[in-house]
Amino acid sequence: MFTNRYFKFVASLAFIALSSQAVLAEEDMLYIAGTRPAERPAQAPVITSVSKDGAWYQNALQGVDQPYPHSLRFLEDQGNWFSPFTHPGMDSPYDLRHWHTKP
Incomplete structure (x- = not known):
């Protein structure tokens, strides 16, 4: 019923779960973007x-x-944020501002 591959899979999951708990317990952990989007590090x-x-x-x-x-x-x-107005867009025939035209 249970194969060797099944036990390896369960052991891998247990290892990942236990090791991730140790990482979360570390106090000096680096900030990971997206886990708390309302906070700026x-x-x-x-x-x-x-x-x-x-x-x-x-x-x-x-x-x-x-x-x-x-x-x-x-x-x-x-500001220094991305704006599509200051970067090239689509090629011709939609290139109304001639960003992709060679001089």
């Missing part, structure tokens, strides 16, 4: 300033003709 890096020079604006406004629309003023408040 104390050792996490903090962005204190954002520098946007002319090259950043030139890249962000690629393919947009002057005068720039008022709706693009959100770029003034853009």
Whole structure:
């Protein structure tokens, strides 16, 4: 009824369960993202300033003709987080801002 493979499987599960309890009991454990999404770890890096020079604006406004629309003023408040507006999107024929066109 019970095979050697079954006992190896049960022994493996028991080992994993017991070893994971020992790891959880450790007090100096590193922070694992996703286990407590409402908490920010104390050792996490903090962005204190954002520098946007002319090259950043030139890249962000690629393919947009002057005068720039008022709706693009959100770029003034853009931080160092990801924004799909400042990265290339789909290829032609959907490449309206010519990100993928070679000069």
